[in-house]
Amino acid sequence: MQFRNGIWLAATALVLGACATLQPVETGQKMIGSTEASVRDAFGKPTETYPLGDGTSRWIYSKQPLGYAVYAADFDAGGKLANFRQMLTEQEIYTARPGVWTKRDVAERFGMPREPVQYYPLMKREAWSYRLYVAGYQPAHFSAYFDDRGVLDRTMIIVDPLGGDDHSSSK
Structure with missing residues (x-):
């Protein structure tokens, strides 16, 4: 029985990892409320992390220099995912x-x-x-x-x- 549970867990992790690679924003949005550990399991180690002034934090997942995306995982003060989005959009750039x-x-x-x-x-x-x-x-x-x-x-x-x-x- 433990062998089957191990296979099921491995298959679930594989599917979640594939979704995070193919549809990162959709996957991240579905994970809102998840822990930092869950986000790290799905997306891997962030390229950068920033503590923000209000007690929250942001993890950056950059696909640069050859890719065209930079994703931000925003966590609330309790370490739960509050938002996940693609940052290199005209809408985000115009907030500068x-x-x-x-x-x-x-x-x-x-x-x-x-x-x-x-x-x-x-x-x-x-x-x-x-x-x-x-x-x-x-x-x-x-x-x-x-x-x-x-x-x-x-x-x-x-x-x-x-x-x-x-x-x-x-x-």
């Missing part, structure tokens, strides 16, 4: 507050950049870049520019001219 946010704020929202950090001496700006999809799976780059004090100066989304949908090309 130039002149207010710092590098820490951007990192808490989108994770640390996995692309090389660029510095533009004429602008005196450091740029962090992330890959994302916009407007129906159009590959693009999101950049956050910081002044020399580490304060967010501006954000920019640039569509990748080489990316896009193969279906529109003539055959």
Whole structure:
């Protein structure tokens, strides 16, 4: 009987892991209220963790630099999953507050950049870049520019001219 229970548990873990890989947002949303241990079992070790000011915490699961997603698992003060979402969306990016946010704020929202950090001496700006999809799976780059004090100066989304949908090309 223990052998069957072991197989059942292993199969359940395998299915949950497959769902977390194929549909991470849907899987994470179904896990709201779960413990940190359950989230770690489903998604693995986070790439970054941040204690937030209100006693909550955020785990970042970055698929950068080659992927197009950064997922955030937000936990309440009791360690229960309160929200799980994809952070590299236009809606999330438009919440950025130039002149207010710092590098820490951007990192808490989108994770640390996995692309090389660029510095533009004429602008005196450091740029962090992330890959994302916009407007129906159009590959693009999101950049956050910081002044020399580490304060967010501006954000920019640039569509990748080489990316896009193969279906529109003539055959």
